[in-house]
Ligand SMILES: NCCC[C@H](NC(=O)CCC(=O)O)C(=O)O
């Protein structure tokens with residue numbers, strides 16, 4: 544793999560998943576791979592899990608890691624080709640990414656969507672420039688449309704927790720106070736619609752339909768309670784509208800996942816990528832119940848990143 548930006552970059556998810564489970568069981572087994580190697584991490588947006596789990600993943604492989612907060616502590620970057628840089632931008636992305644490629648063997652980049660111009664976001668204009676100018680393999684740490692390391696960690700979590708051969712996994716929209724990207728649900732759909740042992744259902748209010756290129760024909764059920772019936776895993780996440788791009792259409796609190804919602808499931812496990820707005824997206828009683836896997840899931844972010852780094856460094 545010389546890039547990891549979506550499910551399509553994975554040659555065989557079963558092989559990758561088995562490798563992740565093996566690495567989780569023996570996290571320091573490949574320390575030779577990272578010897579004299581450096582992982583560069585660039586963040587244009589905030590992060591807790593992605594930043595720290597990526598550093599930990601590099602260390603587990605015997606590699607070094609550096610982090611640049613491009614939004615805060617480097618020069619202000621110009622993204623447009625042909626720009627006359629007589630304004631506030633100080634360095635072009637072209638040099639910046641080429642130079643940073645000199646300082647690492649793998650580059651991870653986080654660039655959230657603007658949520659204003661759908662074409663710009665869904666054409667991954669910024670991330671594609673990074674892919675173009677990088678001279679080392681690139682890992683998405685969440686782009687404008689996808690968050691593949693999260694979905695891979697979610698897959699590890701479901702795979703290691705499931706009690707039956709087949710499982711029902713429900714992705715439910717949940718309310719929020721802000722307009723959030725569609726990256727996490729897009730990516731979850733991109734991955735989980737491809738897993739042959741998963742019965743995958745998406746539920747959301749009208750107007751929150753995700754891009755079909757990621758849902759890939761997955762079952763959509765507009766009645767949340769009906770969707771949750773018999774679920775083995777409930778994945779809650781807010782997102783803003785793709786149709787009315789970046790808009791908040793409703794904040795209907797009845798969509799908040801609480802114990803009544805979970806009572807409809809098959810003693811379902813609860814998952815969420817975090818950070819989560821308690822008692823807005825999900826009730827305390829669900830997050831604090833033994834069926835909540837959110838911390839285990841965040842722990843698996845180390846192994847999704849470590850497995851991808853393993854593939855790139857070997
Ligand atoms: N990386 C995981 C999620 C990141 C982002 N969440 C947020 O921005 C939440 C911020 C807030 O709660 O105000 C998202 O939904 O894509």
Ligand SMILES: NC(=O)OP(=O)(O)O
Nearest residue numbers: 590591592593816817
């Ligand atoms: N889930 C996730 O990506 O968290 P951070 O935004 O804190 O990295």
